[in-house]
Amino acid sequence: MCGGVTVSGTGKAGARSEPIEYAEASAEVRAVYDDIMATRKTDWINNYWKVLAHHPPTLRRMWANATEVMGPGALDPLTKELIYMAVSVTNGCKYCIASHGAAARNKGMTPEQHAELVAIIGLANETNRHAVALDLQIDEQFL
Amino acid sequence: MCGGVTVSGTGKAGARSEPIEYAEASAEVRAVYDDIMATRKTDWINNYWKVLAHHPPTLRRMWANATEVMGPGALDPLTKELIYMAVSVTNGCKYCIASHGAAARNKGMTPEQHAELVAIIGLANETNRHAVALDLQIDEQFL
Amino acid sequence: MCGGVTVSGTGKAGARSEPIEYAEASAEVRAVYDDIMATRKTDWINNYWKVLAHHPPTLRRMWANATEVMGPGALDPLTKELIYMAVSVTNGCKYCIASHGAAARNKGMTPEQHAELVAIIGLANETNRHAVALDLQIDEQFL
Amino acid sequence: MCGGVTVSGTGKAGARSEPIEYAEASAEVRAVYDDIMATRKTDWINNYWKVLAHHPPTLRRMWANATEVMGPGALDPLTKELIYMAVSVTNGCKYCIASHGAAARNKGMTPEQHAELVAIIGLANETNRHAVALDLQIDEQFL
Amino acid sequence: MCGGVTVSGTGKAGARSEPIEYAEASAEVRAVYDDIMATRKTDWINNYWKVLAHHPPTLRRMWANATEVMGPGALDPLTKELIYMAVSVTNGCKYCIASHGAAARNKGMTPEQHAELVAIIGLANETNRHAVALDLQIDEQFL
Amino acid sequence: MCGGVTVSGTGKAGARSEPIEYAEASAEVRAVYDDIMATRKTDWINNYWKVLAHHPPTLRRMWANATEVMGPGALDPLTKELIYMAVSVTNGCKYCIASHGAAARNKGMTPEQHAELVAIIGLANETNRHAVALDLQIDEQFL
Numbered sequence: 057m058c059g060g061v062t063v064s065g066t067g068k069a070g071a072r073s074e075p076i077e078y079a080e081a082s083a084e085v086r087a088v089y090d091d092i093m094a095t096r097k098t099d100w101i102n103n104y105w106k107v108l109a110h111h112p113p114t115l116r117r118m119w120a121n122a123t124e125v126m127g128p129g130a131l132d133p134l135t136k137e138l139i140y141m142a143v144s145v146t147n148g149c150k151y152c153i154a155s156h157g158a159a160a161r162n163k164g165m166t167p168e169q170h171a172e173l174v175a176i177i178g179l180a181n182e183t184n185r186h187a188v189a190l191d192l193q194i195d196e197q198f199l
Numbered sequence: 200m201c202g203g204v205t206v207s208g209t210g211k212a213g214a215r216s217e218p219i220e221y222a223e224a225s226a227e228v229r230a231v232y233d234d235i236m237a238t239r240k241t242d243w244i245n246n247y248w249k250v251l252a253h254h255p256p257t258l259r260r261m262w263a264n265a266t267e268v269m270g271p272g273a274l275d276p277l278t279k280e281l282i283y284m285a286v287s288v289t290n291g292c293k294y295c296i297a298s299h300g301a302a303a304r305n306k307g308m309t310p311e312q313h314a315e316l317v318a319i320i321g322l323a324n325e326t327n328r329h330a331v332a333l334d335l336q337i338d339e340q341f342l
Numbered sequence: 343m344c345g346g347v348t349v350s351g352t353g354k355a356g357a358r359s360e361p362i363e364y365a366e367a368s369a370e371v372r373a374v375y376d377d378i379m380a381t382r383k384t385d386w387i388n389n390y391w392k393v394l395a396h397h398p399p400t401l402r403r404m405w406a407n408a409t410e411v412m413g414p415g416a417l418d419p420l421t422k423e424l425i426y427m428a429v430s431v432t433n434g435c436k437y438c439i440a441s442h443g444a445a446a447r448n449k450g451m452t453p454e455q456h457a458e459l460v461a462i463i464g465l466a467n468e469t470n471r472h473a474v475a476l477d478l479q480i481d482e483q484f485l
Numbered sequence: 486m487c488g489g490v491t492v493s494g495t496g497k498a499g500a501r502s503e504p505i506e507y508a509e510a511s512a513e514v515r516a517v518y519d520d521i522m523a524t525r526k527t528d529w530i531n532n533y534w535k536v537l538a539h540h541p542p543t544l545r546r547m548w549a550n551a552t553e554v555m556g557p558g559a560l561d562p563l564t565k566e567l568i569y570m571a572v573s574v575t576n577g578c579k580y581c582i583a584s585h586g587a588a589a590r591n592k593g594m595t596p597e598q599h600a601e602l603v604a605i606i607g608l609a610n611e612t613n614r615h616a617v618a619l620d621l622q623i624d625e626q627f628l
Numbered sequence: 629m630c631g632g633v634t635v636s637g638t639g640k641a642g643a644r645s646e647p648i649e650y651a652e653a654s655a656e657v658r659a660v661y662d663d664i665m666a667t668r669k670t671d672w673i674n675n676y677w678k679v680l681a682h683h684p685p686t687l688r689r690m691w692a693n694a695t696e697v698m699g700p701g702a703l704d705p706l707t708k709e710l711i712y713m714a715v716s717v718t719n720g721c722k723y724c725i726a727s728h729g730a731a732a733r734n735k736g737m738t739p740e741q742h743a744e745l746v747a748i749i750g751l752a753n754e755t756n757r758h759a760v761a762l763d764l765q766i767d768e769q770f771l
Numbered sequence: 772m773c774g775g776v777t778v779s780g781t782g783k784a785g786a787r788s789e790p791i792e793y794a795e796a797s798a799e800v801r802a803v804y805d806d807i808m809a810t811r812k813t814d815w816i817n818n819y820w821k822v823l824a825h826h827p828p829t830l831r832r833m834w835a836n837a838t839e840v841m842g843p844g845a846l847d848p849l850t851k852e853l854i855y856m857a858v859s860v861t862n863g864c865k866y867c868i869a870s871h872g873a874a875a876r877n878k879g880m881t882p883e884q885h886a887e888l889v890a891i892i893g894l895a896n897e898t899n900r901h902a903v904a905l906d907l908q909i910d911e912q913f914l
Contacts, residue, residue: 192250254883332570342644358620390616430609457559471746477501710846721902748855764787764818770870
């Protein structure tokens with residue numbers, strides 16, 4: 057108990073935590089799960105949310121962030137997923153690559169688009185290091 | 200001289216190298232510069248290429264890579280730049296953020312799209328670390 | 343204009359944006375600025391918020407996140423700043439090192455504590471690579 | 486043999502090396518193992534040290550570093566582990582997260598503290614990228 | 629089909645793709661495979677190429693890059709592999725560490741050299757963060 | 772004062788610290804400076820050491836690490852510097868690129884070797900992301 061927050065769990069805070077299933081979830085957690093499923097028009101929840109659920113304020117906060125940032129806006133939904141993938145691949149996050157790869161495919165990413173995405177990510181990681189290694193001065197045309 | 204390759208320069212290989220301007224460039228380098236300007240329909244060359252020019256084989260190779268990867272394909276030109284930006288921001292490459300930010304604006308990126316890009320990059324970098332910290336198991340639905 | 347959001351600015355979305363000062367800020371932005379100054383018991387706002395202000399929804403969202411995550415909880419305020427510093431140094435973010443370094447000093451970080459922080463960050467970055475290079479198997483005692 | 490150093494092993498230098506158990510260890514390696522167990526008041530050694538033991542000078546050197554950096558000082562032992570975790574999560578080192586997560590729990594990290602640690606690590610990784618993407622100028626108040 | 633490129637595959641673009649074996653490969657892909665085997669004087673192809681083969685232009689392009697960059701030049705073949713390893717360990721790429729570790733051993737890397745490589749990678753990752761944390765000014769002697 | 776350690780400085784622990792010059796250094800610090808200059812056969816000290824000097828135990832410890840890791844061994848001095856550069860470029864550490872670039876040139880790195888180093892660093896950063904994006908399975912020949 058701290059600051060009014062209840063953390064469920066096994067005391068093994070640093071090891072892999074079990075996902076909290078709907079049946080065992082508190083009302084607070086279920087409310088977020090319900091919103092996730094309604095928003096996504098689906099009947100299941102992926103592990104990211106079910107593990108965050110051990111700390112309900114973080115579950116709530118992150119769902120609010122995800123809805124706002126990944127929701128409708130000036131960039132189309134597939135482009136948003138491709139940007140997410142670019143970051144996740146650069147950071148080497150396997151879970152995020154799997155989950156956002158699935159999301160991108162659901163939003164229409166074709167194998168050809170995926171191949172181009174991977175090629176661009178690779179190229180950018182390469183030229184980023186060229187620019188750093190050579191200590192390039194930013195052209196005034198870019199300022 | 201090595202392997203048939205001439206490297207121009209000052210011997211200060213690790214420090215910032217001066218860009219090689221068109222007027223002082225070899226025929227081999229000028230051929231690439233000409234192709235860059237023709238392809239981009241512009242009359243100037245940015246520092247990335249002018250510094251790579253100290254090692255002509257790398258200049259040629261990287262220009263060929265850039266043309267192939269960033270050229271017409273299954274992803275539209277602006278989306279390609281946004282992916283490039285996502286990688287460059289994640290890696291903290293100031294030169295690349297400046298140059299590809301300019302390219303993205305030239306291809307129509309609006310301030311609103313830029314703001315969403317930055318928000319997604321931030322969110323992905325955040326959730327990538329949540330996924331790693333919590334050692335999330337990949338849902339079978341994503342496999 | 344997109345999704346009801348107004349982005350102020352110059353059209354130079356990828357280049358350095360000018361901070362938005364209180365005097366020129368919209369009512370929506372001023373409301374966040376007021377809350378920042380009240381919460382921090384100070385009369386100035388640092389550039390992070392003044393530049394985020396070009397996209398008010400992000401300004402509001404990030405201030406809400408920062409207040410919740412960095413506010414009172416199970417970890418004391420100085421420890422929170424040291425964790426923030428550890429991430430920022432590992433990522434090489436100069437702005438964040440400067441701003442959270444200042445915050446840490448305001449919360450009592452001594453030069454000796456700072457020196458130990460830097461030493462731990464360095465050591466962890468070193469042993470992280472040893473672990474990866476040697477493909478260490480996780481001891482069952484840690485599971 | 487090189488520079489007076491004997492490297493035990495199978496010749497498979499880049500692949501996963503077997504941990505060297507106490508029974509098979511040289512006197513030089515046993516001396517470090519003994520010190521690790523005495524310092525930690527435990528009767529086992531984790532794989533990091535048992536794999537480093539293939540190169541005794543590195544084993545000795547890293548144990549000396551770890552003792553000095555992670556030993557008693559101006560920061561309390563739990564805070565030191567949290568800083569270590571922040572780096573290891575940011576770098577995505579699974580072994581280090583597991584081992585230092587266990588160490589943190591041994592030193593009293595509660596599930597609530599762990600949840601806050603993860604939240605801060607995520608937030609810092611997010612804002613680090615905002616700062617870079619927006620090319621924030623460091624406020625003079627931070628200098 | 630896009631831009632004249634055929635992408636083979638299962639439509640599961642983001643999930644692990646099956647390697648394309650020689651027997652099932654197109655003539656275009658076989659031509660690259662043949663060149664890889666001839667250049668390396670071997671009769672097998674590793675998964676990197678067999679998975680890139682789903683997008684033949686990328687397969688061709690990357691093999692051309694690898695041959696040019698890793699081929700004979702001013703640095704000897706083993707040194708080139710050690711540099712590759714240093715990057716791969718720093719980025720935490722397990723596949724690359726395994727494949728280039730094998731390549732380095734084939735080119736004569738001894739266990740002692742491997743141990744020194746790992747030690748240098750660790751030390752550089754450590755001091756890189758010291759330099760950033762302390763915001764070191766570059767000595768004029770280095771300019 | 773903590774644990775017998777004196778930290779000199781201004782109380783601005785997170786901001787850029789002034790280098791400590793020989794004339795103002797304590798006997799403990801001077802002893803390390805003397806050893807650095809004797810080992811390197813030079814009469815000046817670079818900023819890394821002069822800033823670490825604010826925390827003498829870290830100065831002593833890091834100098835001992837550097838001497839052991841970068842000193843004579845199974846890898847030649849120039850190769851060691853190239854590995855250091857590969858890490859520093861990948862991490863984007865400008866100070867380290869400048870200082871180890873200078874060291875590499877002092878140890879004979881030619882402009883051609885530098886160009887190849889930069890090309891390999893770029894390529895490895897590129898293929899690292901391909902391997903991660905495609906979730907490559909490690910070939911059994913590499914195990």
